[in-house]
Amino acid sequence: MNYNWNWKIFFEPNPMGTGTYLDMLLSGLWLTIKTALLAWIIALIFGSIVGVMRTLPSKAAYWFGFCWVEFFRNMPLLVQLFLWFFVLPELLPKAAGLWLKQLPNAPFWTAAIGVGLFMSARVAVQLQAGIGSLPRGQKMAATALGLTTVQGYRYVLLPMAFRIILPPLTSEFLNTIKNTAVAITIGLIELTGQARSMQEFSFQVFEAFTAATILYLLVNAVVVTAMRFLERWVAIPGYITGR
């Protein structure tokens, strides 16, 4: 392979004048983390609401949940980001559209909201399955004690359902982190984006991508370890989660 390896490249100054190439990658990593965290919060909030709606006896609530999930699941994430970023401002009334377009950090907010809503559909499906896996009698027992529907979900069903779906939620969180890379297409210079620009400036393709790869693996390892601790922390003595 006639490729000129140069691993010292990371400590050379980048042409943007923001320190070394390594600094560039790390700032990308930081942006990846920020975007993913905000997206995950959005996904959890909307996913929980929609997931619960899909388990309610109300037909209207069920249909709303069904449409929400189908809408966000049946379009490529990339297309969804384009819709939020390019299409939405044009469809809004002029003033609102202009405000959106001039928003500082528009790629960041679009990515966080777009990825967040995309992932909310998957969180909703997981939560629905988690609630569905609880014995029917649990809801009955809560009702029989006089708890209202809201109280029943808050104190009885959701604490168990979230414990049960913690492992799949871990991988959905990892997916959220990975999916932020799609926002490179709307100009978010996160970790993959920084690796790409490093490659364009320095021509050291493989060093740049190797570094990004290692950073992604590190983030994965940290998340998986943290979630293991969380799982152990919320585990119920004597209770086996099945799988």
Add this chain to the structure above:
Amino acid sequence: MLDNFDFDVIRRSLPYLFYEGMTFTLTLTALAALGGLIFGTAIALMRLSGYKLLGRIAGLYVDFMRSLPLVLVIFWFYFLVPYIGQWLTGSPRPIKVGAFASSLITFIMFEAAYFSEIMRAGIQSISRGQPAAANALGLTYAQTMRYVVLPQAFRNMLPVLLTQTIVLFQDTSLVYVLSIPDFLGAASKVAQRDGRLVEMYLFAAVVYFTISCIASFGVRRLQSRIAIIR
């Protein structure tokens, strides 16, 4: 409000969008699914082979691929494949690889990790009595897998495999980052050329949505039918 929009641009670009763009997308999806399934099944068999080293290598590959964003993997292979080609053919310079070949290799390698997990679950879902019965009849390990275990695993997992293929269909849109004219790439090219982003992206969204919806509806029907047969 829709006065300033020109939806006729869609009609004018239909041939380009579908003959070039959608053909690329669907061919890539089909071939990547097939290749991913074959390679993925091989990985699953390695993981379940009982050979520690083989299993470890296969496991590492799967974990590695699943830890990376697809966009990064697309970039990796785009730059790496020419060098691998050079190494394989012994040519003096990195060889030129076409956009389609490069994307196809990327998606096969990437999807194999996901398909292998599905096939592994499928193989593990088959009762231990089945391979035992096949062995008792005198079938070899390879024959047992080929004629008894894999057909059952494949059939049980068919809905999941198809669902993953729908995800793959949507994921192929990411070749956009290499400026390849798949369906979205083609739509985007027209959008930029004519300054018709809203019309083209809305149309692309509707097309992806319709195809995915119909496909997942089909999978759901298949699933309920399989459930009855069992």
Add this chain to the structure above:
Amino acid sequence: MIEISHVNKWYSPTFQVLTDCTTSVTKGEVVVVCGPSGSGKSTLIKCVNALEPFQSGEITVDGTKVHDPKTNLPKLRSRVGMVFQHFELFPHLKIIDNLCLAQEKVLGRQHDKAQTKGMQLLERVGLKEQAQKFPAQLSGGQQQRVAIARALAMDPIVMLFDEPTSALDPEMVSEVLDVMVDLAREGMTMMVVTHEMGFARKVANRVIFMDRGEIVEDAPKDDFFGKPRSDRAQKFLSKILSH
């Protein structure tokens, strides 16, 4: 205390679960409901606190109409204790918290008052030492005793039991029945779905026999065990008592 009159329930025109059921339970009375599986006895008892809806007829509990849309169902249910076949303790809560949850959230009791009440009841069912454990760490019989204590903590005016011993291993049945016998002797109004004819003989005032959604027999205990009037009840008794 409980008036059930002409209750009909069906899932579809061809699938009737309850047909014209009429009976009552007066204050201090213990009524045992028995019958073959699928006879509708569990459904009937669940109609009493509106866990199951019914299409026609009327049920009143302590003068309150159960199916009246104006009825505050949580409030009514909080006064009707219910014990389920599968215990339905809340697995993520400690035993004592299982007893406190509804006291605090439904009755609005102070935490320490609820706790004191809970400990008294745990002592009464002989499980004071288990207060800090989780449900999954207890045996089936212990869990069911906790479930009875949980219902009693709400100071119910009537207790409903839905096959409280049929999910238990044989050696644990008596510890649960003992608690129920004590309760009956103290004058608690009880409606009990069970196959335990020994329990019925010991403390029941009346026995109701159901088959195919109908109340076939509704007689004082001695009459029922002396000479059941219907063939179906005779057959059922001979099957159950032959072992």
